[in-house]
Amino acid sequence: MGVYLSRVLRRLFDYPIKEKPICFVRQEDYTSTGEPLDKEDEDREATTQYDNLCHSFFTRLLAERRQSKLLREHNYKFAVHQQLESYPGWNEMTMTNLQGVFHLFDTNQNGLINFQSFCSLLESFGDDSTEDQRRITFDSGDKDMDGWLDYNEFLRLIYYYDPPDEEGVLQGLALRCRSMADDIKFVSKLSVGEQIEYGLF
Numbered sequence: 001m002g003v004y005l006s007r008v009l010r011r012l013f014d015y016p017i018k019e020k021p022i023c024f025v026r027q028e029d030y031t032s033t034g035e036p037l038d039k040e041d042e043d044r045e046a047t048t049q050y051d052n053l054c055h056s057f058f059t060r061l062l063a064e065r066r067q068s069k070l071l072r073e074h075n076y077k078f079a080v081h082q083q084l085e086s087y088p089g090w091n092e093m094t095m096t097n098l099q100g101v102f103h104l105f106d107t108n109q110n111g112l113i114n115f116q117s118f119c120s121l122l123e124s125f126g127d128d129s130t131e132d133q134r135r136i137t138f139d140s141g142d143k144d145m146d147g148w149l150d151y152n153e154f155l156r157l158i159y160y161y162d163p164p165d166e167e168g169v170l171q172g173l174a175l176r177c178r179s180m181a182d183d184i185k186f187v188s189k190l191s192v193g194e195q196i197e198y199g200l201f
Helices: 002-013 039-043 049-086 092-105 115-124 131-141 151-159 172-188 192-197
Strands: none
Touching: 049 092, 092 115, 092 151, 092 172, 115 131, 131 151, 151 172
16 A cells, blocks of 8 residues: 555656657658658659549649639720720720729629719719709619619719710810829829829828
């Protein structure tokens, strides 16, 4: 009994007797039975059918993603080119700026803006027309009469809000949109020091 008691006391006062070291090993360095692989075995590691399948899958996935990206870029350029043909006098920067403004006032995030958002958007452009004039313009641009404007209806409305003259020179809101886009393009090319010099900070 005394021997047993002395063993228990020794374990209590010497705790922890020995800390087990933490070993981090790679599963690939051992066989399925747990024996370490030789270096020569590692060098001539045979690829399994699963590895070949994974490699072919990810190779095909990468190729499809590259193709999809190229197709999206092509479709985007084609759509912008078509829009530029529909709205002469505007450039790609104007379209990009208007798209950003449209999404900013798309409060429901559904790709549509209602009459209140349209009025707020016009005020941000500096338009001073009355609410009745805006309502008439909004209703004329809302082709499907659902009370919402999609992006294409919005572009047409903004461009023809003050129609170009007989010579095709932009005026009114369409001209203001283009000049805003040109200003943004000009400012984006300035260095921080030049922006400070122009008083933009």
